[in-house]
Amino acid sequence: EDQVTQSPEALRLQEGESSSLNCSYTVSGLRGLFWYRQDPGKGPEFLFTLYSAGEEKEKERLKATLTKKESFLHITAPKPEDSATYLCAVQARQAGTALIFGKGTTLSVSS
Amino acid sequence: GAGVSQSPSNKVTEKGKDVELRCDPISGHTALYWYRQSLGQGLEFLIYFQGNSAPDKSGLPSDRFSAERTGGSVSTLTIQRTQQEDSAVYLCASSLGGPPDTQYFGPGTRLTVL
Numbered sequence: 001e002d003q004v005t006q007s008p009e010a011l012r013l014q015e016g017e018s019s020s021l022n023c024s025y026t027v028s029g030l031r032g033l034f035w036y037r038q039d040p041g042k043g044p045e046f047l048f049t050l051y052s053a054g055e056e057k058e059k060e061r062l063k064a065t066l067t068k069k070e071s072f073l074h075i076t077a078p079k080p081e082d083s084a085t086y087l088c089a090v091q092a093r094q095a096g097t098a099l100i101f102g103k104g105t106t107l108s109v110s111s
Numbered sequence: 112g113a114g115v116s117q118s119p120s121n122k123v124t125e126k127g128k129d130v131e132l133r134c135d136p137i138s139g140h141t142a143l144y145w146y147r148q149s150l151g152q153g154l155e156f157l158i159y160f161q162g163n164s165a166p167d168k169s170g171l172p173s174d175r176f177s178a179e180r181t182g183g184s185v186s187t188l189t190i191q192r193t194q195q196e197d198s199a200v201y202l203c204a205s206s207l208g209g210p211p212d213t214q215y216f217g218p219g220t221r222l223t224v225l
Contacts, residue, residue, distance in 0.1 A: 004153075032211035043115075043202050043216035044154075051211070087154070091211040097144075097167045098156035099214060 002027040002092045006102035013078055013109050021073040021086055021105045029093025033071050035064050036087040038104070044087055047073075078109045113137070115217035117203050123223045124193055132188045132220045136205030143186050144206075144214060145178060149199040157201075160186060161209045193224045 003026045013019055025033070032051050036044035048057040050066040057064045061082065063074040073086055085106045089099040116135040124130050136143050145157040156170040160180040171177070175193075180186040190197055200221050204214040 032213075034213065036216070043218045046213055046215055049211075049213050089154070096169065097159040097161075097210050098170060099144075099146075099154070100156075101154040103151075103153045 002090070002094065002100050004088055004090055004100050004102040006086075006088050006105050008105060009103070010106045011108070013075075013107065015079055015109055015111045016077045018074070018076045018078070020075070021107070023071040023073070023088030023102055024069060025071070025088075025090050025100075026069075027090050027092035027094070027100070031091040031093055033066055034089045034091070034099065035071070035073055036089065038085045038087055047086075075107070078107070080109050080111050083107055083109045115203055115205050115215055117201075117217040117220050119220060120218065121221045121223075123225065125225050126195060127192055129189065129191045130193055130222065132190075132201050132222070134186045134188070134203030134217060136184065136186070136203070137215060140205035140207055140215075141183070142206040142209050142212065142214075143180055144204040145186070145188050146202045146204065146216075147199045148202055148219070154202065157188070190222075193222075195224050198222055198224045 005024045007022045035047040038044045048064040053068045065072045085104040087104045089101045118133045143160045146154045158178045159167040175191045178188045200219040202219045204216045206212040206214045
């Protein structure tokens with residue numbers, strides 16, 4: 001069964017304290033892996049798409065990487081405005097049209 | 112350009128009533144998706160539309176749920192005879208083409224069934 005697991009469920013950081021969020025996946029034929037940010041009461045906001053192992057994408061303080069079994073979202077020197085829930089989703093060949101989402105990691109950054 | 116828009120932003124209804132939720136996708140996007148996000152749960156796929164093809168309804172939880180997409184643009188998700196377990200945030204997304212193109216989400220409609 002296709003599955004996406006994110007860890008940790010919650011992460012508290014001090015401003016400037018770098019860390020990484022993990023997304024492990026078990027799918028039959030990865031077609032794409034997506035990272036979204038979701039603020040309370042809002043829809044998911046697109047961050048990155050990764051299509052193949054070894055691929056990396058960067059945007060401001062965020063960097064996403066992909067291997068054959070997992071993806072990491074690295075946050076460098078986070079700021080309080082980076083506080084949000086980060087969602088990972090995969091598009092799997094056998095899953096048809098649906099994105100399979102993890103349950104997310106809720107990040108809190110304090111000043 | 113404008114992103115995905117949804118209306119209403121909030122809907123409170125009584126058990127047994129029918130509700131309609133609307134989604135306006137990004138202009139030019141051919142694919143449209145509906146998802147449901149319940150408290151403490153991940154996003155759950157409901158239905159997918161691509162151009163003039165038959166929709167993928169494999170995620171609809173029961174026959175009380177239906178959706179249509181008129182003119183290849185606006186979509187309406189209808190829930191008949193609502194139940195309390197239907198309470199959730201209903202999210203719409205669109206993408207330029209079909210999978211695995213990136214999906215862009217709207218703000219969602221929060222549905223509360225009393």
